[in-house]
Amino acid sequence: MPRYLQGLRALGGLTLMFASPVVTAQSTPSTAKPALRGESCSVQGLMDQLRQGLGSSSKAYRDYLQAVLxxxxxxxxSGELHAAFDRETDPAMVEQLAAALVARSEREAEKDAIQAVARRALEDRDPSVRAATVRAMRRTGALEKTGDMYERLMRDGSPEVRMEAAKNLVEDNAHVYSGYHGPATDTAVNAAAVSTDPKVTATILESLDTRRMGPEAGQKLLGMLGHESADVRRSAALALGSAPAAQMGPAREALVGMYRGERDVGVRKALVQSIAELGFADAVPELRKLRSMDPAMAPEIDAWIRALESGVQEWGLLLREKQRLQQVR
Amino acid sequence: MRHMKKKVFAAVLALAVPSVAAAYSYTVKSPFPGTVTATTYYSSGSFHGALDISSGRCNYWGVETGVMASLSWNVTIRTSGVYCNGTGSGTQNEAKHAFANGRTFRLWHFIKTSDSYDRTCNRCQVGNEGGTGNATGPHVHVQYDQSGSNLTGWYSGYTTKGEAVDRSETIGVIE
Structure with missing residues (x-):
């Protein structure tokens, strides 16, 4: 690192030290030099600092403490960290300690450390603690390392826990696996399928990239098109839009067939979007046929047809082009 | 001036939130202790578009993935055995993560070890420093690319040729 950057880092470190409530409380009069005091990096020391710091009004300082832990x-x-985690009952602190154990697991310092977190996410009596431990596993490889935990979390009695688990599945698939890991997609679809909470199911499915989804998960998604909740039908339809090549044919047939009987406008829009996504320019003839079935959907379908006929080859750009065409008067 | 601003921003980021990156950006640390031996251009003037880091020692340091986040890593072994000075173009061992934005982060040239397998982890070891593939000595080639083009902005302003780096050193930020 260049020397002047080292200087900046040192300066910033001092700034943070002075920002810390612990240090300011012990500051000496301005005339005397502050005495340097050695401090060992212990679990208890970090927890005390964190417990105090979590009450700070500075988000940057709170983030800093969390990152340090x-x-x-x-x-x-390891033993001290596990013991502290087992003892702790304050959800905010449980979340931080659980995140520390998950970090040990993800950094491969202690691969099984995440199991203690998963156990607590499933078994703790306090729903706030269960939710906090679930949050601590977000954006990690937890879904590969915790067996059927997510399916079991879908049956949790607390809506907060179920929703936190759904957010994990969404964020893990999007940011840890980037949609390229079939088993991760299948875990999300399986969890959505066993969920009895339509909001949770919809949250998992509506932005799920299914390009690497397995055939069994694909069948489950097709089954969810017949769900009584419009939210679930809409999100399942959206998820099918990115189905892998081998499953595109059945998905397209199911979506077109469903459009004829569907009455919910939101679901119909999702069906049209996914038909467009599955077929790109090849979907235009099918969309023209669907256009005559419901005059109210004509402007939506027209926008899709014009976007698809523009020749744009990337789905993200097509979505933007369709949005632009709908805005232009 | 622009580089200065970037460096100051990087320093502030390193101070305040060492591992808390913005929603879609990740800090990259050096995969092992060494020296940055090449950046955007080789000494010959030809385009490189990546970072080469070398400790000068073969099969001595473990190569970590470097990106400060849990990511699923795809490890491709094209050459088994200890090679330090090259095995021919296209035969390098590789660890890569493909991001949803179409960009891919790659590490090349490491020696296969028992750690060389696909998995989801945060800065885990995928092999030892070596010279598999197109290499004239042991090093790791760290590349971030999109649609066949190497991106250089992710490390510009964070490191320079000749800098000594260790595993706590930020060598770039990818987004």
């Missing part, structure tokens, strides 16, 4: 987790004594 997660980065330090790799070198902290």
């Amino acid at each position: 997660r980065e330090a987790a790799v070198s902290l004594p």
Whole structure:
């Protein structure tokens, strides 16, 4: 690192030290130099600092403390960290300690550490603690390492826990796996399929990239097109839009067939979007046929046809082009 | 001036939130202790568009993925055995993560070890520093690309040729 950057880092470190409530409380009169005091990096010390810091009005300072604990987790004594996690009952602190254990697992310092977090997410009596431990596993490889945890979380009695689990599945698929890991997609679809909470199911499915979805999960998605909740039907239809090549034919047939009997406008819009996504320019003849069935949907379908006929070859750009065409008067 | 601003921003980021990146950006640390031996252009003037980092020692340091986040890594082994000075173009061992935005982060040239397998992890080891593929000595080639073009902005302003780096050193930010 260049020397002047080291200087900046040192300066910033001092700034943060002075921003810390712990340090300011012990500051000496301005005439005397502050005495340097050695401090060991212990679980208890970090927890005390974190407990105090979580009450700070500065988000940057709170984030900093959380980051310190997660980065330090790799070198902290495992036994002490597990014991602190088992003892803690404050959801905010449980979340941080759980995140530290997950970090140990993800950094491969202690691969099984995540199992203790998963156990608590499933078994703790306090729903706020269960929700906090679920949050701690967000944007990690938890869905590969915790068996059927997500399916079991879908049956949790607390709506908060179920929704946190759904958000994990969404964010993990989008940011950890980027839609390229079939088993991760299948885990999300399986969890959505066993969920009895339509909001949770819809949250999981509506932005799920299914390009690597397995055939069994594909069948489950097709089955969800017949769900009584319009939210679930809409999100299942959207998820089918990115189905892998081998499943495109059945998906397209199911979506077109469903359009004829569907009465909900939101679901119909989702069906049209996914038919467009599955076929690109080849979907235009099918969309023209569907256009005559419901005059109210004509402007929507016209926008799709014009966007598809523009020749744009990337789905993200097509979505933007369709949006632009609808806005232009 | 622009580079200065970037460096100051990087320094502030490193101070305040070392591992809390913005929603879609990730800090990249050096995969092992060494020296940055090449950046955008080789000494010959030809385009490189990536970072080469070398400790000068073969099969000595473990190569970590470097990106500060849990990501699913795809490890491709094209050459088994300990090679330090090259095995021919296209035969390099590779660890890569494809992001949803169409960009791919890659590490090349490491020696296959028992750690060289696909998995989801945060800065895990995928092999040892070596010279598999098109290499004249042990190093790791760290590349971020999109549609066949190497991106250079992710490390510009964070590191320079000749800088000594260790695993706590930020060598770039990818988004």
